[in-house]
Amino acid sequence: MSDTSATTQPLVSAFRWVPDFARGLVRDLRVRWALEEIGRPYRTVLMDAAQPRDAEYRAWQPFGQVPAFDDGAIRLFESGAILLYLGEQDETLLPTDPAGRWAATAWTFAALNSIEPAVSRLVSLDLFHTNDAWSAEARVPALEFVNARLRSLADALGELxxxxxxxxxxDILMVTxxxxxxxxxxxxxxxxxAAFQARGEARPAFQRAMNAQINDLSNGDTP
Amino acid sequence: MSDTSATTQPLVSAFRWVPDFARGLVRDLRVRWALEEIGRPYRTVLMDAAQPRDAEYRAWQPFGQVPAFDDGAIRLFESGAILLYLGEQDETLLPTDPAGRWAATAWTFAALNSIEPAVSRLVSLDLFHTNDAWSAEARVPALEFVNARLRSLADALGELxxxxxxxxxxDILMVTxxxxxxxxxxxxxxxxxAAFQARGEARPAFQRAMNAQINDLSNGDTP
Structure with missing residues (x-):
């Protein structure tokens, strides 16, 4: 990769500090992982999750979240969009035949719209509301919801x-x-x-991406 | 449209019955709206929302939801994927220049991953848990979450x-x-x-799609 000039390296936004519970789970991991799969070097723009994002960043990422992406040709936000964009540049990430490409696109949206919202509803209760009296009862339907979705996902994955x-x-999106x-x-x-998740986490590109996220976080100041 | 043979009309799955609160809000509306924008006739495969979906349907839509789509060339699920697929076939729905195409793709994911989960969390409390003692307290953070997302969305939309x-x-996805x-x-x-939503709902294609959904529901038996 040493022949790639700095100006062709895409920028990925990430954090230099997050609360402990988020370490290794921040969504820039998805973009790092995809870039590692295709051996493409990148640079990070690091922010502190405890500080508000400024107007300049919100012009890049309207919700003040990470990741945002900029390769000089296209500026993008939303991990799903960034991964489809990278996928179109390398068949390693996304097939070029229409049937394969659209099946992967459907599952990209399924990860982000049919599974992640159910997961996030439960995780939000478990991370932020365990001390609230109401959360034990709220957890019952949240758990039912995520379990039903996981069962459908397991049925669809089958032996694949x-x-x-x-x-x-x-797969990058669903595993994360x-x-x-x-x-x-x-x-x-x-x-x-569980085997699907482990299979994803065992990929060398996942491990490089994870190490890079943790390394950027380790270098950050705590607030 | 009369010269279009039946075999070239895509199939869209939808419901023949849903509870009253869902009438006019079921997600097949998104696909109907997109198809109406490009003047493309379609056929519906209707199911009863109160009945469980069978294995054959789950092979098409793994989560047993609507819409699913099949145009003879590609079988798809997830409204976001279906709309991007239709968008690639007609510039009315999706620009062909890379900057425009990827901006629309980012906002497609934003509608489904940054806005819809926040909306659904609140709607789920309001529709299914108003009689549960815990739901008033659970509604406080849910409301904060959706409000923060709407504020970011309003800032990003600005005067556009x-x-x-x-x-x-x-826009189809965000309005719905x-x-x-x-x-x-x-x-x-x-x-x-509010003006953005009204602008979308005023489009003739939206109104035709809405009428078609309501009409299919009106013809269904109640359970």
Missing amino acids: DWLTGRFTVA VLRNLHHTNLVAAFPNL | DWLTGRFTVA VLRNLHHTNLVAAFPNL
């Missing part, structure tokens, strides 16, 4: 290694979504989902 | 008519997401968002 049969950006349930045994209850 | 300046599939808050005054608190 990856959601569409071969590795795509949809499932990882947010690490404080529960919900994924473990579906052995094929 | 549409999310990326011109109408795209992202915002419509789920019709039982609140949350959108009205942001005049530019």
Whole structure:
């Protein structure tokens, strides 16, 4: 990669500090992982999660979240959009045949619209509301919701290694979504989902991406 | 449209019966709206929302939801994926220049991953848990969450008519997401968002799509 000039390296926004519970789970991991899969170097723009984002950043990422992406040609936000964009540049991440490409696109949206919202509803209760009297009762339907979605996902995955049969950006997204349930045994209850998650986490590109996120966080000041 | 043979008409799954609160809000509306924008006739496969979906349907839509889509060339699920697929077939729905196309793709994901989960969390409390003692307290953070997201969305939209300046599939998705808050005054608190939603709902294609959904529901048996 040493022949790649700095100006061709895409920028990815990430954090230099997050609360402990978020370490290794921040969504820039998805973009780092995709870039590592295709051996593409990148630079990070680091922010402190405890500080508000300024107007300049919000012009890049309207919700003040990470990741945002800029390769000099296209400025993008939303991890799903960034991964489809990278996927179109390298068949390693997204097939070029229409059937394969659209199956991966459907699963990309499924990870972000059918699974992640159910996961986030539970995680939000478990992280931010465990001391609230109402949260134990609120957790009952939240748990039912995520379990029903995981069951459908497990049925759809079946014996496959990856959601569409071969590795795509949809797997990056789904594995990183499932990882947010690490404080529960919900994924473990579906052995094929647990194996799918482990298969993703075992990829060298995942491990490089994870190390890079943790390293950027380790270098940050605590507030 | 009379010269279009039946075999070239895409299939869209929808419901013949839903509970009253869901009438006019079911997600097949998004696909109907996109198809109406490009004047493309379609056929519906109707199911009863009160009945469980069978294995055959789950092979098409793994979560048993609507819409699913099949045009003979590609079978798809997830409204975001279906709308991007249709968008690539007609510039009315999605620009072909890379900057415009990727901006619309980012906003497509934003509608489904940054706005809809916040909206659904609140709507789920308001529709299914109003009689539960815990729900009033659970509603406080849910309301804060959706309000923060709407404020970011309103800031990003600014004075624009549409999310990326011109109408795209992202607007179809965002308008249909915002419509789920019709039982609140949350959108009205942001005049530019309310105007954006009204602008979408005033499009003839939206109105044809809405009439088609209601008509299919009116013909269904109640359980």
